[in-house]
Amino acid sequence: MDRQLNNAFTIFLSLLVEAIPFLLLGVLLSGLLLIFVDERRLTSMMPRHPILGALVGSCFGFLFPVCECGNVPVARRLLIQGVPIPVAVGFLLAAPTINPIVIWSTWVAFKQQPEIVWLRVIFSLLIATIIGCVFSVQKDPRPILQKLVAKSIPDRAEKNLESDSQPMLLQSGTFLLGEGNSPIPMDESLLSSAVKKTRGQKLRLLLDNTIQELRELGAVLVLGSAVAALIQVAAPRDLILSLGQDPVSSIVAMLVLGGVISICSTVDSFFALSFASVFTSGSLLAFLVFGPMVDIKGIGLMLSVFRPKAIIYLFALAALLTLLLTLIFNLHFS
Amino acid sequence: MAIALIVVLCLLIGISIWGGDRTAPRVREFTWQDKQIGAEDTAFILTFSRPMEQSSVVANLKIQPLLPGKISWAGRTMAYTLLKPAPYGSKYNVNLEKAYEKFAGSRGQQKGNALAPFSGTFRVRDRAFVYIGVEGEEKGRLILYNLTQQRNGSQQPKTILTPPNFVVADFKPYPQGDRILFSAAEWTDNKPGVFKQQLYTVTTGLNPQSPGAESQVTPTSPGKIDLLLDSKDYQNMRFDLSADGQTIVVQRLNRQNLSQFGLWVLRPNTKTPPTPLGDQPGGDFLIQSDGQSVAIAQEQGVAILPLVPGEKPLDFLPGFGLVLNFARDGSAAMVKFNADSTRSLFVDNNQGVRQEVFRTQGSILDAKFDPTVSTLYCLLTELQVLKGEDGDDEYQEQPYLAAIDLKTRKLKPLLLLPQQRDIHMSVSPDGLALMFDQPIASTVPTQDNTLTTSDGQAIGTSRLWFLALTPSKLESDAPLEPEELPLPGFRPRWLP
Numbered sequence: 001m002d003r004q005l006n007n008a009f010t011i012f013l014s015l016l017v018e019a020i021p022f023l024l025l026g027v028l029l030s031g032l033l034l035i036f037v038d039e040r041r042l043t044s045m046m047p048r049h050p051i052l053g054a055l056v057g058s059c060f061g062f063l064f065p066v067c068e069c070g071n072v073p074v075a076r077r078l079l080i081q082g083v084p085i086p087v088a089v090g091f092l093l094a095a096p097t098i099n100p101i102v103i104w105s106t107w108v109a110f111k112q113q114p115e116i117v118w119l120r121v122i123f124s125l126l127i128a129t130i131i132g133c134v135f136s137v138q139k140d141p142r143p144i145l146q147k148l149v150a151k152s153i154p155d156r157a158e159k160n161l162e163s164d165s166q167p168m169l170l171q172s173g174t175f176l177l178g179e180g181n182s183p184i185p186m187d188e189s190l191l192s193s194a195v196k197k198t199r200g201q202k203l204r205l206l207l208d209n210t211i212q213e214l215r216e217l218g219a220v221l222v223l224g225s226a227v228a229a230l231i232q233v234a235a236p237r238d239l240i241l242s243l244g245q246d247p248v249s250s251i252v253a254m255l256v257l258g259g260v261i262s263i264c265s266t267v268d269s270f271f272a273l274s275f276a277s278v279f280t281s282g283s284l285l286a287f288l289v290f291g292p293m294v295d296i297k298g299i300g301l302m303l304s305v306f307r308p309k310a311i312i313y314l315f316a317l318a319a320l321l322t323l324l325l326t327l328i329f330n331l332h333f334s
Numbered sequence: 335m336a337i338a339l340i341v342v343l344c345l346l347i348g349i350s351i352w353g354g355d356r357t358a359p360r361v362r363e364f365t366w367q368d369k370q371i372g373a374e375d376t377a378f379i380l381t382f383s384r385p386m387e388q389s390s391v392v393a394n395l396k397i398q399p400l401l402p403g404k405i406s407w408a409g410r411t412m413a414y415t416l417l418k419p420a421p422y423g424s425k426y427n428v429n430l431e432k433a434y435e436k437f438a439g440s441r442g443q444q445k446g447n448a449l450a451p452f453s454g455t456f457r458v459r460d461r462a463f464v465y466i467g468v469e470g471e472e473k474g475r476l477i478l479y480n481l482t483q484q485r486n487g488s489q490q491p492k493t494i495l496t497p498p499n500f501v502v503a504d505f506k507p508y509p510q511g512d513r514i515l516f517s518a519a520e521w522t523d524n525k526p527g528v529f530k531q532q533l534y535t536v537t538t539g540l541n542p543q544s545p546g547a548e549s550q551v552t553p554t555s556p557g558k559i560d561l562l563l564d565s566k567d568y569q570n571m572r573f574d575l576s577a578d579g580q581t582i583v584v585q586r587l588n589r590q591n592l593s594q595f596g597l598w599v600l601r602p603n604t605k606t607p608p609t610p611l612g613d614q615p616g617g618d619f620l621i622q623s624d625g626q627s628v629a630i631a632q633e634q635g636v637a638i639l640p641l642v643p644g645e646k647p648l649d650f651l652p653g654f655g656l657v658l659n660f661a662r663d664g665s666a667a668m669v670k671f672n673a674d675s676t677r678s679l680f681v682d683n684n685q686g687v688r689q690e691v692f693r694t695q696g697s698i699l700d701a702k703f704d705p706t707v708s709t710l711y712c713l714l715t716e717l718q719v720l721k722g723e724d725g726d727d728e729y730q731e732q733p734y735l736a737a738i739d740l741k742t743r744k745l746k747p748l749l750l751l752p753q754q755r756d757i758h759m760s761v762s763p764d765g766l767a768l769m770f771d772q773p774i775a776s777t778v779p780t781q782d783n784t785l786t787t788s789d790g791q792a793i794g795t796s797r798l799w800f801l802a803l804t805p806s807k808l809e810s811d812a813p814l815e816p817e818e819l820p821l822p823g824f825r826p827r828w829l830p
Contacts, residue, residue, distance in 0.1 A: 112381065112411070130339075137335045247355050277409030278385050278436070313336040320343035327350045334357055334383060 004233050012229035015297055016222065018264050019069040023221055024214065026070025030077040031209040035202050043082045050086045054132025057083075057090025058125050061099035067265040068096040068292045069221065072301040073213055079305065080152040085141040086132035092302075093318065094128035096265040096292035097121065106288065109269035113276075116285060119329065123289045127321045131314060144310040146303070220304055224297035228262040231296060235260065247330040250283035255319060258291030265292035282330030290322040358450045359384040359435040364428065366456035370543040372510065372830055373705050373763035374662065377403075377415040378428075378456070378545075385410055385436040387446060396429045419705045419764040422461040423482035428454040459830075460540065461762065463769060464514060465823035466502050466785075467494070468796045472823070474501035474524075474785055476516055478538050478556065479821060492821075493556050495536045501785070503531050504825070506575040510542035511829035512554070515562070515575050515582065531570050533563035533584065533600075538829070562602055572618065576625035577662065581641060583621055583628050584608070597628065599641050609643045618656045623664050629657040636668065654680070661703035667710055669698045681710065681740060691743045696731055699757060704765040704803075710738045711761055711768060713751075733757060735770070735801075737808065748814050749801065756787040762828045766804060769826040772797040785824075796824035 033042075047053045057078075064074050075092040079085070096102065098121060110116040135144070142150035240260065243253035254275070263271050268291050272284045294315050302311050363381040382391075391412060392405055403416045420426070430453075435446035460482035467477050476495040484491035495514065496502055501524045505516035513535045523530040539556030563570060568586040575582050581601055588594035597611040597619065611628075614637065619630035627640050627648055635652040639645075655669040655677075664684035669677055672693070679692040679701060692698075696715035703710055715731035722728040733751040738744070751757065752772060759770040773787055776794035785793040798819040807814060 134336050134339060248351055276385075277407075280384060313340075316340055317336060317343075320340060320347065324343055324347050324350065327347060330357075331350060331353065331355050332357060 008229045008233040011232050012225050015225040015228055015262055018267075019221055019225065019297065020218070022067045022070040022264060022266075023073070023217060024070075024210075026064075026066045026073040027210050027213045027217065028206075029064050029066065029070070030073040030213060031206040033074065033077045033081065034209055035206050037081075043084075046083050046087050048084065050084075050133045050136030051129060053084050053086035053136065054090035054129040055125070057087035057092075057132060058094035058098055058128040060087075060091045061095035061097070061102075064091075064095065064099075066095060066099070067102070068295060068298050069264065069301070071095045072298065072305060073217055076149060076305045079141065079145065079149060082153060084136070085138060085144075086136040088141075089135045089314075090128045090132040092128075092305075093131060093293045093314075094124050097124040097289070098128075102265050102269075102292070105266055106269040109273045110276075113281060116281060116288070119285055120288045123285065123322065123325050124292070126325070127289065127293070127318055130321060131317050134313075134317060135310075144307055146305060146307060149305055217301055217304060220300035221297065224300035225262070227300075228260065228296040231260055237261070247280055247282065247334075248327065250280045251286045251323060251326050251330065254279060254283040254287040255290050255322060258287040259294050259319075260296060261291070262295040262297040263291065268292065280330050281334045282326040285329060286322050286326040289326070290318060293318045293322075355447065357383075358447050359386065360450040361430065361452040361454075364452070364454040366428075366545050367454045368456065368543075369545040370457045370459050370541075371420065371545060372459050372542075373419040374509065374830070375545055376419075377413050380412045380414070380430070380452075382410045382412070382449075384446075386412075386449070387434050387436050388412075390433040391430065391449075394430055394432045396427075398427045398429070399424065401426060420458045421766055422458050422762065422764050423485070425457045426455065428452075428456070458764075459511060459542075461764075461767075462511070462538075462540070462829045463760070463762075463826050464495070464505065464507060464538075464829060465771070465798060465821070465826040466505075467823050468773075468785060468793055469822045471498060474518075474521070476502050476505060476514065476536065477821075477823060478829075493539065495538065495557050496559070497557075504573070505827070506573070507538075507827060507829050508535075508575065508579040509577060509830050510544055510547075510579070511538060511540050512542050513537055515573070517570060517573060519565075529569040529571075529587075530565050532561060532565050533570060533573060533582070535560045535562060540829070563600060563608060568598075574619060574621045574628070576621045577623050577660075578625050581621065581625050583611075583619065583641070585619065586610075597630065597639070599643070611639060611641070612644050614639055614647070620657045620660060622666075623660040623662055629660075629666070631656040658698070658701040659703055661707045662705070663707055665703060665707050667701040667703065679710075679712065679738075683707075689743070691738050691740065692745055699733070699755075700759055702759065702761045704761060705763060706765065708740055709765075710740055711748075711759070712736050712738060712745075713757055713759055713770075731755075735759070735768075746808075749816060756791070758825045758827075760827045761803075763830050766802065767828075768801040768803055769828065770799050770801070771824040771826055772799065773824050787824075793824065795822050798823050798826050 047056055066074060071092055075088050078091060079088045103117065103121060106117045106120055138144055142153060237257065240253055240257045243249055243256065269288060272287050276284060299311070360383050361380055362383050364378065366378040388407055401416060401420055403414045406413050406415065430449060431451045433449040460480050462478060462480040462482065464476060464478050467473055467475050472494060475498065478493040478495055480491045483489045496518065499520055500518040501521050502516050502518045505514050507514050515533065515535050517531040517533050519530045519532070537554045537556055537558040539554060563584060568588055571585040571587060573582060573584040580603060581599060584598045584600060586598050595615055597614060598608045599611055600608045614630065616630035616632040616637065619628050621628050627638050629636050629638050635650055636654040636657055637647045638649040639647050653670050655671050658667045658669060660666050666682040668680045668682065670680055671677055676693050676695050677698050678690045679698050680688055681691050682688045691710065694714060696717045699713040699715065701710050701712045713733065714736055715733045718730045718732050720728045720730055733754060734747050735749040735751060736745050736747045754772065756773055757770055759768060761768050773793045773796040776784060776792035787793060798821050799816040800819055801814060801816045
């Protein structure tokens with residue numbers, strides 16, 4: 001019992017040590033997005049088409065190279081700034097894989113099997129885009145988001161739609177007259193553009209935001225890591241690996257392992273490489289695609305953004321799509 | 335929408351599983367496929383598409399003709415390491431059938447899916463050597479003789495590589511046998527006291543097709559000559575080529591300032607001009623097998639110099655006369671002059687252990703490692719004391735060829751050689767044959783068109799001898815019978 005607790009504590013600490021720097025990076029990126037990126041310009045640049053939006057979101061990893069611990073704060077910030085939901089979901093699922101660091105480390109580990117590298121990228125993009133499209137059916141994202149996040153989302157998107165179809169005079173609210181030919185609505189957007197902050201204020205805001213988000217998400221990460229460590233001790237790797245090693249059961253085993261092991265996507269290819277001699281290529285691919293999208297220690301972080309029902313759909317769809325794609329690869333091409 | 339997609343996905347997964355496994359494990363890569371290997375290629379690698387049942391692969395892997403080796407695994411890759419170099423000029427087939435993958439197939443069979451039958455081929459380079467001709471139109475010219483082509487009868491085995499106006503002094507083949515580095519002067523400059531040897535390369539016309547290298551689509555024709563180093567300001571004396579063929583070290587003497595005498599480094603591939611190594615005079619030298627340093631005989635011993643200009647010597651071996659040979663694994667054979675006027679043959683192995691393997695009152699002329707570094711072939715002389723006509727003792731050195739077993743340090747004389755000092759021997763890269771020459775002094779006085787040995791004696795003609803070194807012959811007590819080749823020439827050297 002003592003030994004198991006010891007093991008659990010070691011795993012817990014190693015997960016934390018591995019994840020905290022990336023969470024910090026994600027939180028910093030989130031702060032930078034808040035302060036230095038004009039949200040109106042950001043949202044206006046985002047494609048409205050669900051497929052295109054999800055694809056663009058998936059490729060955001062190249063701009064924000066974060067692993068699965070750092071992508072949640074960034075995705076949350078994107079949602080709060082009014083970015084369409086397919087973009088945010090695409091980013092959340094694909095950014096941990098579709099980024100230069102992870103592609104490079106996968107290439108280093110799997111030079112002998114280059115198809116693993118490009119199939120990891122293609123499958124991740126495909127799955128993130130499909131799930132992004134599924135979530136785009138929800139026009140108003142607020143019902144699937146946690147209350148705190150939902151409250152912070154500006155109504156601008158809807159207002160913009162309304163303002164296109166409705167004459168300015170028929171809209172309610174406070175307006176400024178005498179500036180140009182048409183009345184200007186006095187809302188948050190006017191406020192943010194009117195009040196220019198000095199550099200010192202911006203840095204102060206960045207620091208405040210970083211500390212606040214780190215406290216909030218860091219606590220969740222600690223809890224998530226503790227749960228992941230306990231599960232790994234209770235259901236050790238050997239048990240998961242003994243699920244099977246034929247073309248079908250090996251994929252299931254590696255999907256479960258990918259979810260439980262909670263290893264950072266920047267190094268998971270080397271972990272997977274150690275199984276290359278005993279597992280099918282499809283199952284390694286399943287581990288490399290599904291692991292970064294879903295892991296136990298990240299569930300807490302995800303819960304800070306989405307409501308549980310949305311997370312269940314997200315996980316189920318990601319798992320089934322990964323299983324299908326890697327199964328086709330194992331049974332027909334490997 | 336999400337629930338509908340989940341249902342569809344479950345259906346698709348079910349259909350996929352029901353359709354069953356349509357693939358068979360296969361060999362993804364065979365590193366020697368259609369390649370031509372040499373002694374430096376010690377292992378091939380088979381990479382499988384899936385984890386394999388290793389015992390089924392080991393039991394069913396067939397290499398024909400037989401080529402002993404040992405198998406090791408790293409994941410899905412299997413390495414087959416040869417126990418000794420494959421005999422040159424042979425062709426091999428690698429077949430693997432009836433091996434199966436590590437895990438049971440999806441259809442519930444006990445064994446995994448069977449491997450898609452694999453068949454591969456590779457060849458070993460032609461058995462060929464190069465020598466300097468001595469008679470008629472071959473005189474002073476570099477000649478390539480391909481024993482494999484002679485055996486097959488497919489092509490003319492003999493190719494003269496250099497033009498008639500060149501008299502070749504020395505040469506070293508490049509590691510893949512596609513080119514030869516040589517020093518030569520024009521016949522018109524072949525006079526005593528005139529040193530106009532320049533360094534050239536010449537193509538042999540052999541296509542290396544080595545594993546890991548891009549194959550040449552059309553092999554270059556033999557006899558294409560490039561000048562590497564002229565002799566305008568400096569006389570070029572001795573030279574050596576590194577084992578990787580990237581570095582050349584030349585001993586040069588300034589024509590204007592005779593005190594400027596030393597080693598120069600040439601790296602023709604990097605296009606950097608020749609650079610002097612600094613003030614390190616000396617005699618015979620040899621580049622180490624790693625191509626990073628050179629061992630040079632100096633007054634009191636052998637200095638090991640890095641091949642970087644201006645750097646300090648790496649080591650100094652006091653009392654040693656010269657380094658005779660470096661093996662591919664870094665082992666070295668060296669001669670030491672002892673205080674009691676005997677000479678010792680020392681071997682430094684690659685773990686840094688130095689051992690005296692032989693001591694003689696005669697001379698140690700040359701030594702060459704066999705490719706497995708288990709035997710050292712030596713050219714030695716035995717000091718014989720004869721009674722002269724006037725009753726005084728006369729000393730005579732009797733040359734002989736011997737093999738020293740490096741494990742037991744036991745010397746086995748192989749062959750008595752005729753009375754001569756200037757002998758060149760070469761051990762074939764597969765260790766199965768040895769060649770040596772027998773220059774016969776000229777009776778006519780030295781003229782401008784006379785070839786000379788390295789100690790300046792005029793060569794009338796020269797014979798080439800071939801000695802088979804098959805293990806059965808080496809182990810038997812019966813004397814070895816060398817075979818005289820019908821090729822008048824000297825300085826024979828096997829192509830690597």
